[in-house]
Amino acid sequence: MEYDLSTVEVPPPEKMTEEGVEAIHDVSIQIMEDIGIKVAHEEARDILAEAGATVDEENEIVRIPESLVDDALEKPPSSFTLHSRNPDRNTGVGDGDTTLTSTYGAPNVLRYGEGRRASTIADYEDLAKIAQMEEVIGCTGYNLCEPTDVPQEVKHYEMVPRSLKLTDKPVMGSTYGEERARASLEMVGIANDDRDLSKPYMTGIINTVSPRTWDTRMTGGLLEYAKAGQPVLISPAVMANASGPSTLAGSFALANAEILTGVVLSQQINPGTPIVYGLPSSNVDVRYGSFSIGSPEGGLFVSFAAQMARSYDIPVRAGGTLNDSKTIDDQSGAESMFQLMIAMFSDIDFMLHAAGILNSYSTVSPEKYVLDCERIRYVQRFQRGYDLNDETFAVDLLEEVEPGGHFLNKRHTLEHSKTDHYMTKIFNRQSYDDWESKGSKDAFAAAHDRVNELLDTYERPPLDEDIEQELDEYVERGKEEALN
Amino acid sequence: MEYDLSTVEVPPPEKMTEEGVEAIHDVSIQIMEDIGIKVAHEEARDILAEAGATVDEENEIVRIPESLVDDALEKPPSSFTLHSRNPDRNTGVGDGDTTLTSTYGAPNVLRYGEGRRASTIADYEDLAKIAQMEEVIGCTGYNLCEPTDVPQEVKHYEMVPRSLKLTDKPVMGSTYGEERARASLEMVGIANDDRDLSKPYMTGIINTVSPRTWDTRMTGGLLEYAKAGQPVLISPAVMANASGPSTLAGSFALANAEILTGVVLSQQINPGTPIVYGLPSSNVDVRYGSFSIGSPEGGLFVSFAAQMARSYDIPVRAGGTLNDSKTIDDQSGAESMFQLMIAMFSDIDFMLHAAGILNSYSTVSPEKYVLDCERIRYVQRFQRGYDLNDETFAVDLLEEVEPGGHFLNKRHTLEHSKTDHYMTKIFNRQSYDDWESKGSKDAFAAAHDRVNELLDTYERPPLDEDIEQELDEYVERGKEEALN
Numbered sequence: 032m033e034y035d036l037s038t039v040e041v042p043p044p045e046k047m048t049e050e051g052v053e054a055i056h057d058v059s060i061q062i063m064e065d066i067g068i069k070v071a072h073e074e075a076r077d078i079l080a081e082a083g084a085t086v087d088e089e090n091e092i093v094r095i096p097e098s099l100v101d102d103a104l105e106k107p108p109s110s111f112t113l114h115s116r117n118p119d120r121n122t123g124v125g126d127g128d129t130t131l132t133s134t135y136g137a138p139n140v141l142r143y144g145e146g147r148r149a150s151t152i153a154d155y156e157d158l159a160k161i162a163q164m165e166e167v168i169g170c171t172g173y174n175l176c177e178p179t180d181v182p183q184e185v186k187h188y189e190m191v192p193r194s195l196k197l198t199d200k201p202v203m204g205s206t207y208g209e210e211r212a213r214a215s216l217e218m219v220g221i222a223n224d225d226r227d228l229s230k231p232y233m234t235g236i237i238n239t240v241s242p243r244t245w246d247t248r249m250t251g252g253l254l255e256y257a258k259a260g261q262p263v264l265i266s267p268a269v270m271a272n273a274s275g276p277s278t279l280a281g282s283f284a285l286a287n288a289e290i291l292t293g294v295v296l297s298q299q300i301n302p303g304t305p306i307v308y309g310l311p312s313s314n315v316d317v318r319y320g321s322f323s324i325g326s327p328e329g330g331l332f333v334s335f336a337a338q339m340a341r342s343y344d345i346p347v348r349a350g351g352t353l354n355d356s357k358t359i360d361d362q363s364g365a366e367s368m369f370q371l372m373i374a375m376f377s378d379i380d381f382m383l384h385a386a387g388i389l390n391s392y393s394t395v396s397p398e399k400y401v402l403d404c405e406r407i408r409y410v411q412r413f414q415r416g417y418d419l420n421d422e423t424f425a426v427d428l429l430e431e432v433e434p435g436g437h438f439l440n441k442r443h444t445l446e447h448s449k450t451d452h453y454m455t456k457i458f459n460r461q462s463y464d465d466w467e468s469k470g471s472k473d474a475f476a477a478a479h480d481r482v483n484e485l486l487d488t489y490e491r492p493p494l495d496e497d498i499e500q501e502l503d504e505y506v507e508r509g510k511e512e513a514l515n
Numbered sequence: 516m517e518y519d520l521s522t523v524e525v526p527p528p529e530k531m532t533e534e535g536v537e538a539i540h541d542v543s544i545q546i547m548e549d550i551g552i553k554v555a556h557e558e559a560r561d562i563l564a565e566a567g568a569t570v571d572e573e574n575e576i577v578r579i580p581e582s583l584v585d586d587a588l589e590k591p592p593s594s595f596t597l598h599s600r601n602p603d604r605n606t607g608v609g610d611g612d613t614t615l616t617s618t619y620g621a622p623n624v625l626r627y628g629e630g631r632r633a634s635t636i637a638d639y640e641d642l643a644k645i646a647q648m649e650e651v652i653g654c655t656g657y658n659l660c661e662p663t664d665v666p667q668e669v670k671h672y673e674m675v676p677r678s679l680k681l682t683d684k685p686v687m688g689s690t691y692g693e694e695r696a697r698a699s700l701e702m703v704g705i706a707n708d709d710r711d712l713s714k715p716y717m718t719g720i721i722n723t724v725s726p727r728t729w730d731t732r733m734t735g736g737l738l739e740y741a742k743a744g745q746p747v748l749i750s751p752a753v754m755a756n757a758s759g760p761s762t763l764a765g766s767f768a769l770a771n772a773e774i775l776t777g778v779v780l781s782q783q784i785n786p787g788t789p790i791v792y793g794l795p796s797s798n799v800d801v802r803y804g805s806f807s808i809g810s811p812e813g814g815l816f817v818s819f820a821a822q823m824a825r826s827y828d829i830p831v832r833a834g835g836t837l838n839d840s841k842t843i844d845d846q847s848g849a850e851s852m853f854q855l856m857i858a859m860f861s862d863i864d865f866m867l868h869a870a871g872i873l874n875s876y877s878t879v880s881p882e883k884y885v886l887d888c889e890r891i892r893y894v895q896r897f898q899r900g901y902d903l904n905d906e907t908f909a910v911d912l913l914e915e916v917e918p919g920g921h922f923l924n925k926r927h928t929l930e931h932s933k934t935d936h937y938m939t940k941i942f943n944r945q946s947y948d949d950w951e952s953k954g955s956k957d958a959f960a961a962a963h964d965r966v967n968e969l970l971d972t973y974e975r976p977p978l979d980e981d982i983e984q985e986l987d988e989y990v991e992r993g994k995e996e997a998l999n
Contacts, residue, residue, distance in 0.1 A: 034538045036531075041818075044525035044860065046900045054518045054903050062913060069918035092918070139947075147947070244918040273923050277931035278907035285913060316944045317923075317932040323944050327896040327937050334525075355944045357951075361886050361958035362942045364848025369893065372856055376528065390947060402845050409853065412811040416530045419538050423762035429546060429769060434553035434576070434728040439757050439801075447761035448801040453811050458846045460800045460807050460839045463623075463631070463874060467841075474845035 034424065038416030043377045045338045046331065052342050055335075058284035059291055060097045067092040068243045068292045072250035075296055082299045093292070100291050103298040107306040109344045110380075111262060113170060114230045116223050117199035117492065122169040124234075124262070124307065124380050125346035131385035131407060132203070133162050133172035134351070135236065137395035140176055141358065143479035147394060150176035152189055156197060157397055157486060158387065163198040164485040165404040167411070168386065173203035173215075173235075175387070176395045185510045187211045192506050195222040196499065199492035206235035206252030206263075214509055216259050221502045222494070228259050231305055236383070239267040239289040241274035245296075253293060257300040264348045264381065265293035266309030270322055273315040279328060283335050286312055294345075307381050308340035309348040324391050325354035325366030330373040337377035350374025351384025352403040355391050359399055359475040363389060367399075368406055375410050398478035401485065405457045412453035457481055518908065522900030527861045529822045530815065536826050539819075542768035543775055544581045551576040552727050552776045556734035559780055566783045577776070584775050587782040591790040593828045594864075595746060597654060598714045600707050601683035601976065606653040608718075608746070608791065608864050609830035615869035615891060616687070617646050617656035618835070619720065621879035624660055625842065627963035631878060634660035636673055640681060641881055641970060642871065647682035648969040649888040651895070652870060657687035657699075657719075659871070660879045669994045671695045676990050679706040680983065683976035690719035690736030690747075698993055700743050705986045706978070712743050715789055720867070723751040723773040725758035729780075737777060741784040748832045748865065749777035750793030754806055757799040763812060767819050770796055778829075791865050792824035793832040808875050809838035809850030814857040821861035834858025835868025836887040839875050843883055843959040847873060851883075852890055859894050882962035885969065889941045896937035941965055 047055075062068075070076050070093045080086040085094040110125025122130045140150040158175040162168050171194045181189045187205040194202040195218065204215025212235065219233040220226040237253045240246050256263045267289040269275035275282030290308055297304045313329035315322055323329065333350040340347030350373060354366035374382055386403035387395045417423065428443050438444050457477045459466055470476070531539070546552075554560050554577045564570040569578040594609025606614045624634045642659040646652050655678045665673045671689040678686040679702065688699025696719065703717040704710040721737045724730050740747045751773040753759035759766030774792055781788045797813035799806055807813065817834040824831030834857060838850035858866055870887035871879045901907065912927050922928050941961045943950055954960070 034542075036535050036538060038530035038535065039532060041528035041530065042526040046522035046525065047903075048520065048523060051520050051522065051903050054520060054908075058518075058908050058910060061910060066910075066914045240919050242913065242916055242918060242920060242922075272928055272932050272936070273921050276907075276909040276912055276922055277928040277935060278909055279901040279935070280903045280907035281909040281913060284908055284910075314936055315923075316936070316938070317928070318938065319945050319949070320923075321944050321946060325942070325944075327893050328935075330897050331901060355942065356958070357943060357947055357955070358957050359845050361843050361845065361848035361851075361883075361962075364845035364850075365852040365886075365890055365893075366848075366942065367845075368849040368852040369856065369897075372853065373897075391944075393947065399845075402849075406849055409811050409849075413814050413853075413857075417763040417815060419531075419535050419764045423760075423764035424538075424542050424768055425760040425762055425765040426542060426545060426550075426768075428760055429726065429765060430550045432726055434726060435724050436726065437757050438726075438760055439799075439804075444756055444761040444801070448756050451761060451763070451812075452756070452798055452800070454800070454802065458809070458839065458850065459841060460805050460809075460875075461803050462805060463841055463877070465803070471841070473842050474840070478845075 034420050036419040040414060041376055043337060044334050044373055046334050047338055052338060055284050055287055055339060059288040060100065062284060062288035063095045063100065063291060064097060067094040068245065068288065070245045070250060071247045072245065074254065075245065075250045078299050079296060095292060095295055099295050103295040104343050106298040106302045107294065107304060107345050110346060111231050111305040113201035113234060114223065114232050115199055115201045120200045122201055129375060129379055130169040130381045131167055132170040132381065132383045133158060133168065133175045134384045134387035134395050135172055136174045136177050137388065137393055138177040138179065139394040141389060141394050141396040143398050143475055149179040150395065151180045152178040155190060156193055158395065158400065159193055159197040160489040161397055161400055161482065161485050163200065163492065164489055165401065167404050167407045169200065171198040171200045171202045173205065182514060184513045187215055188506045188510045191215050191218045192502055195219065195502065196494060197491060202233060204233045204235050206237055206249060206256065208248045209251040209255050212252045212255035216255065216261060218502060218505060221505055222498060224498055228261060231262050234262040234264055236264045236266050237293060241267050241269040241289060242285055243289065245292060253297060254300060257297040257304040260301060260304060262305035262307060263297060264307040264309040265290050266311050266348065269312040271314040271328065272317055279331055282312065286310055287339060307346045307348045308336060308343065310336035322391050323355050325370065329353060330370060333370065333373045334377055337379055346380035348379065348381040348383060350379050350382055352386060352388060352406060353384060354389060357390050359396065363399065367403060371406050372410055375414065397482045398475055401481045402457060402474060402478045405455065409453060518904050520903040524898060525860055527821060528818050528857055530818050531822055536822060539768050539771055539823065543772040544584065546768060546772035547579045547584065547775060548581060551578040552729065552772065554729045554734060555731045556729065558738065559734045562783050563780060579776060579779055583779050587779040588827050590782040590786045591778065591788060591829050594830060595715050595789040597685035597718060598707065598716050599683055599685045604684045606685055613859060613863055614653040614865045615651055616654040616865065616867045617642060617652065617659045618868045618871035618879050619656055620658045620661050621872065621877055622661040622663060623878040625873060625878050625880040627882050627959055633663040634879065635664045636662040639674060640677060642879065642884065643678055643681040644973040645881055645884055645966065645969050647684065647976065648973055649885065651888050651891045653684065655682040655684045655686045657689065666998060668997045671699055672990045672994045675699050675702045676986055679703065679986065680978055681975060686717060688717045688719050690721055690733060690740065692732045693735040693739050696736040696739035700739065700745060702986060702989060705989055706982060708982055712745060715746050718746040718748055720748045720750050721777060725751050725753040725773060726769055727773065729776060737781060738784060741781045741788040744785060744788060746789035746791060747781060748791040748793040749774045750795050750832065753796040755798040755812065756801055763815055766796065770794055771823060791830045791832045792820060792827065794820035806875050807839050809854065813837060814854055817854065817857045818861055821863055830864035832863065832865040832867060834863050834866055836870060836872060836890060837868060838873060841874050843880065847883065851887060855890050856894055859898065881966045882959055885965045886941060886958060886962045889939065893937060
């Protein structure tokens, strides 16, 4: 064989030089050491004081010295595995592949033919089934939609068991205060028949309240997950122009300081707790006062997060198929593809909102979900590249086919045309006339066909009967306690 | 000032190692030296024979030795300027910026509210006006649509003068045989009051007929442009699975051999003729036998072309807002954004089809055109990056705004929020309710508003009266001769 070469992954779209990364870190340390971060949770303040931070109890402001940050950054692993009851579904976070996860928290749903309406627990079930069916999705998530038809006090008891029963992929859980966090962790322990959580099974999002605030609920959530050794996605949603400076540098440094505070706290509670450097940040469009997650500046946040987390050698969560469109149209396609590409090219380790989101985190759509999976497969095909060898150069074939001839009916073509080329599942490549004769379906309509196909062919993954019964009993008990 | 740093451009998404580039070149030389290229044009064969190629006259096959290729690659410039009558509109090709150019040759048009129909010369005028109005577009192009309501023998006399009158940006011309090429070059010479074409004013596309064929018409066009010292885009539209091997490596090597043949030919005719390494190639979806220009494999062709042309130190043409969608929807948005990003990140020097295209080169749409310009501005904003300095870190402001407070009404925010952040012109960022109250317009409808706005505010750029008269007379004479 004369040639035997493969292609390489494209380099990450990094915008900062090494000096830029250092400058951000330095300014973040200035914010933590000199200006201070408000930590509303008393136990957390005590832990930080104990570790050597200066605490202004009256204003709940904590000032964390650089040495504490340096020390904390040594402890979390550079990668970890999220486990599920089906070991084939375990997913590495920080191992080079991206764990693609459903969207999170949308109070509205858009379904083909229905228009937008409030999300329900039935939507949640459909979304969980689609998450199970779409192979590219690595983690089911939590809060796939925000169901408005269940009592809010027990929504974690409605959502977590559904995620655990309808899928056998790793899941996420509630981080909203100690109680819900603990219940979520207990449920995943039961489902995996490992009540002590000897391995990472469940991750949760810890949002800060930018600027410079760790509130009681989220800090409580962090404490529970860290004590249980379960990974946390520390995710300040700094919004440049509103909860952060207009200039990206300032918002980056602020977000980084809030994340580093969480790193210090988690490693003080339980050294080695897996941490994911999370950044769902973007900017506010001052014309409307709206949070724009589909903006190019949002893409700069993703690129920034990836570069920063790599400098700290911890996994990173950022990006997704993010967009501000109200419906499924050219804007949703363009913005989602842009944000997805920046994230995938940046080697984001954990991508929340990889599928399903619309309208600045406020709407989820099953049709958008499957379109996003089409986008993901598409970008993965580009990433896969091609081989350069005697078989793929096919010089004999190039000689055999005469000038102006064609390769269509050659065996070499038949052998390679279905394996080497991505076959779209939704995006249309028919002739115009064929497309028209089949109803002139746009991408929204074509996606609806795929949603129906997935839901029609969905099968529940096996779950041990005793375990399911135990889970159901736990949930019933939890609900009763919470509602009475 | 403590910090004064800027960001860098993201590295091009190159997939091949240096060995890969060399392997492609080697196999291309094998195709040119051993297998041979059919050159149907007699004068061209004579020129190549004279230069040292072996010519099989019976089969019109030319075999070009490596030394001739090496020699030819030394001659074309690594960059050049395309001129127009308004020097502010001159555009560099190969100088680091991308010259963004309209789409080319679509026989159908899709306009909002009308559905798809055959393109007309009135559509051509609207597209030229929009090309003039959209600042990001650097070259008006030619064949902005393929007008079906003018006699085909004189369509270059209909299109070129309209491009020259309705815009003052550089234009493109016909390459379809010597006569049309010559007429196009004469028209641009008149419009620029430089009948000897002392500088590059007009570029044209030279398509090969893959595999391995240079036909009479296109070779004739190449000869005319080269003799006039006008730049040519050598552009084999190899289609993997049909006019090239299924495996990308083979199709790349084939396309490269066809391009190098054009480089040798052009440099023999007129050494130093500006050449653009062009690659509008992609794959055929064997399920439908359709040419898929929106495919991820198409993106691999773009990345390949950029890397290959850089290795030869000549400018490159590839990519565009390419897609296979029949309408303006999530698919058009996603595929167009993907292809655009790969091209822009790859530092493509000349991007034909930067705006307007749908459905595998067969439909053009004014609404798609302005949406593509929105995409371009969006990606340019990402590329622009951000500064890291005392003003942008805004540490004083970070200290001033209390924990959980906001930056919205700060002077720093007012100063930066409109300049540092991209303000969309079509993509919607309003609240859902505001969007709904304004008619729930999707991106297609919103784009239609922008098309109307641009056409309503369009003003014809000045053109000297005598020159316009001379051009009109030239056109009338040419039409008469061609039609009688």
